[in-house]
Amino acid sequence: MIDASRMSFLGPGLDRLAAATISVVGAGGGGSHVVQQLAHLGVGTVAIIDADGLESSNVNRVVATHYRDLGRPKAEILAANLAGLGATLVPVIARATSAEGRRWIERSDLVIGAVDGMRSRDAIERLCRAAIVPYLDIGLSIVLDEAGHVAGIGGQVFTSLPGGPCMRCAEIITDERLAADREEYVAGAPEQQVVSMNGILASQAVTGAIALLTDFAPAFPMPPWLQYDGLLHELKTPSVPLLGPCPHHSLALAGWLVPLPPKRVKS
Amino acid sequence: MKTVLRAIRDRLAGFWPARGTQPQPTGPAEIRLHLPRCLRESLAAQTVPRVACPEPLALLRLRYAGEERRDVIVAVGVLPFAEEAYVEGDAGANFDTRWLIARANDELFTNCGLMLVHSHGGRGTPDFSWTDRRTNHDVMAPLAIGVATAPYGAMVLSTDGQYAVVTTSAGLAPATVIIVPDATTRLDLSA
Numbered sequence: 001m002i003d004a005s006r007m008s009f010l011g012p013g014l015d016r017l018a019a020a021t022i023s024v025v026g027a028g029g030g031g032s033h034v035v036q037q038l039a040h041l042g043v044g045t046v047a048i049i050d051a052d053g054l055e056s057s058n059v060n061r062v063v064a065t066h067y068r069d070l071g072r073p074k075a076e077i078l079a080a081n082l083a084g085l086g087a088t089l090v091p092v093i094a095r096a097t098s099a100e101g102r103r104w105i106e107r108s109d110l111v112i113g114a115v116d117g118m119r120s121r122d123a124i125e126r127l128c129r130a131a132i133v134p135y136l137d138i139g140l141s142i143v144l145d146e147a148g149h150v151a152g153i154g155g156q157v158f159t160s161l162p163g164g165p166c167m168r169c170a171e172i173i174t175d176e177r178l179a180a181d182r183e184e185y186v187a188g189a190p191e192q193q194v195v196s197m198n199g200i201l202a203s204q205a206v207t208g209a210i211a212l213l214t215d216f217a218p219a220f221p222m223p224p225w226l227q228y229d230g231l232l233h234e235l236k237t238p239s240v241p242l243l244g245p246c247p248h249h250s251l252a253l254a255g256w257l258v259p260l261p262p263k264r265v266k267s
Numbered sequence: 268m269k270t271v272l273r274a275i276r277d278r279l280a281g282f283w284p285a286r287g288t289q290p291q292p293t294g295p296a297e298i299r300l301h302l303p304r305c306l307r308e309s310l311a312a313q314t315v316p317r318v319a320c321p322e323p324l325a326l327l328r329l330r331y332a333g334e335e336r337r338d339v340i341v342a343v344g345v346l347p348f349a350e351e352a353y354v355e356g357d358a359g360a361n362f363d364t365r366w367l368i369a370r371a372n373d374e375l376f377t378n379c380g381l382m383l384v385h386s387h388g389g390r391g392t393p394d395f396s397w398t399d400r401r402t403n404h405d406v407m408a409p410l411a412i413g414v415a416t417a418p419y420g421a422m423v424l425s426t427d428g429q430y431a432v433v434t435t436s437a438g439l440a441p442a443t444v445i446i447v448p449d450a451t452t453r454l455d456l457s458a
Contacts, residue, residue, distance in 0.1 A: 099335065106332045106339045107299060109445060131332040132301040132341040132447050162303045164450020212448045221455040242456060251303060251449075255330025255341040258416070260376045 002042035002086035013214020014042075020213055023047040023108040025096045025124055027074035029061035029193045030114030030138045033202030035078050035089070036063050041210070042086035047104040048075040049092040061195035097123050106131040110213060112205050113137045114198075116191060118181040122173050125160050129249035130256075135160040136208050137167065138201040140228070142192035153197065153230025157204045159212075159222055163251045165242035170225050197230050204235060298442040300431055301332070302342045303449040307429070309345045314386035314424060322360040324348040326367075327382040328374060329418045329433075340418045340433060340442065343379065346370065360385060364406055371410050371419070380417030382431065383407055386424040393425040395432075403432060408439055 004014050022043050024031050027050035038046045054074050059065050062074065064081040075091035082089055094100040096115075105111055105127045113124045113135065121137055128135035140155040160166050167173040208222055223237040245251075306327065313325040326346040332339035352366035371381050383402070387393045395403065403421045410419045411434035420433035420442065432439040450456065 102333065103336070106336075130341075131339060132303060132343075134448055159454065161454055162447060162449040163305065164454050164456065212453060215448075221453055224450070224454045224456065246450075252328075252344050254343050255332055255378070256334045256416075257330065257378050258334075259378060262376065 002040075004042065007041075010210070010214045010216050013210075013216050016213050017041060017043050017210070019044050020109040021045040021047065021104075021107060022209065023049055023092075023104045023111045024114070025049045025101075025105070025111060025120075026114040026116075027052075027062070027078050028058065028114060028116070029195060029198040030140065030202045030205075031112075032062045032064060032074075032078055033199050034112050034114060034138075034206055036082055037203065037206040038209075039082045039085040039087040039089060041206070045088045045090060047090045047092050047108065048078050049094065049096050049101050049104060050075040051093055051095050051098075061193055061198055063195070096120065096127065102127060105133065108133050110134045110136070110209050112209060114139075114202065114205075118173050118177045121167060122178060125167055125173075126249075128160065129162070129166070130254055132162050132251075132254050134162070134212055136205045137172075138198075138205045139172075140193060140197055140201055140230075142194070142197075142230070144192065150231070153228075155197065155201050155228035155230070157201055157208065157226040157228070157235075159208055159224050161212075161224070162254065164246060165224050166246050166249050168248045169242055169246055170238075197228070200235065201228060298338050298340065298433055298435070298440060300329075300340045300342065300433065300442040300444045301447050302327075302429075302444055303447045304452045305449050306342050306345055307446055308452075310384050310422075310424060311386070311426075313345065313347060314384060316386075316388075320353060320360065322385050324360050324362060325384045326370065327384050327422065329380045329382055329420070330378055331416070331418060337418070337435070342382075346381070367406065368410070375414065375417060378416055380414070380419045380434075381407075381410070382418075382420045382422050382433070384422045384424065389425045390427055391425060392428045393423045393430055395421070395423050395430070399423060403439055408434055410434075 020043055022038055024034050027048050035048055052074055053071050054065055054069050059067055065077050069077045073093045075093050079089040079091040092100055092104055111128050111133055125135055137158040143152040145151040158167055224242050225238055226235055227238050228235050310325050314323050325348055327342050328344040329340050330343055331337055332341050352362050354361045354363050407419050407421050418433050420431055422429055422431040429444050431442045431444050433442045
């Protein structure tokens with residue numbers, strides 16, 4: 001049991017945090033920050049869903065890992081190195097779309113995704129919308145020009161809630177990006193990432209998770225979308241508002257939907 | 268007179284615990300029901316006692332979250348209980364089961380099952396009355412016979428709590444109701 005005396009403003013929400021199950025998809029640069037913070041918060045159960053092992057190029061940004069851990073599954077490393085802080089950490093060494101991954105996502109109170117690529121984002125959001133589970137997505141992109149200098153640093157914290165706008169509504173996910181994602185994956189294009197900027201987005205996502213689960217400030221609804229600009233040092237709501245309802249993930253169509261053929265009408 | 272007493276009871280609902288006749292089951296329930304907060308509020312609004320109907324009913328539309336398992340159920344909508352479906356009787360709410368069966372058959376075309384919902388008022392975790400249990404057993408559970416694709420059940424509300432049972436292969440079983448924050452209650456979509 002954690003000493004929560006300095007978080008007492010969360011009130012009865014502390015009990016809800018202690019009883020909650022949160023799945024974190026992706027145990028990389030963003031996800032490791034998220035897991036670390038959820039462990040300190042004393043969230044009941046944190047499922048760390050990631051199928052990959054730790055590589056040497058990961059250690060500069062995946063918190064709570066060491067070079068001596070190379071080769072071991074990242075989920076297992078985080079669960080071992082962050083144990084004892086107050087949360088039950090469950091390593092799920094599988095893809096989010098595997099049977100085991102889906103099982104954890106569907107049985108979660110909230111899911112936080114910190115994954116590379118649009119196809120994974122799309123898949124996780126679909127799973128969460130189907131199971132009516134709130135989903136917070138974080139992503140960071142550092143773009144270099146031809147000379148290798150920084151041309152842009154962008155990112156987002158997206159809160160995808162039942163009945164609200166989705167990442168397709170925000171055009172974070174588009175068919176073009178999904179197609180490009182596939183090409184980049186095949187080409188193995190390296191992504192630039194840095195621990196400090198991942199931490200900004202991860203911290204904001206965890207703050208959003210606390211707000212949703214504890215309801216500590218119900219009079220202050222959350223923006224569905226926060227954009228990060230690392231060059232301008234800004235985390236802001238987009239100037240273009242997102243208005244519901246979402247045409248892509250209707251609440252009425254959630255769950256396992258295999259409609260029967262329409263009734264036969266006697267003529 | 269009975270109606271007046273009920274109205275007084277519900278006005279004072281906040282001051283005493285919810286009516287309940289059985290102890291709550293201990294330990295975590297295996298089945299989760301994900302209920303968006305906007306639908307919970309809709310259920311509360313539709314089950315407010317009226318002079319003509321002291322214990323109004325509502326129907327919650329349900330689906331299984333996924334094809335492979337039956338332990339996560341999602342609530343996807345609320346159906347109002349039609350005025351013509353109520354009939355005369357001794358209980359707080361008496362309804363025509365043929366109307367309910369017709370609605371259940373209609374909902375099957377979109378893989379939806381139904382949960383019968385009413386409120387006992389009061390505070391805390393409510394429980395079903397003896398009459399409710401008989402209705403659950405005799406009316407709601409049989410709706411699942413021959414239907415493997417949709418869940419059925421019953422829920423009783425208090426002003427700040429709820430208790431639900433759903434059909435399983437072993438009969439009615441309690442479900443843990445998770446009130447899910449949703450866009451209409453937690454997001455600022457005006458910015």
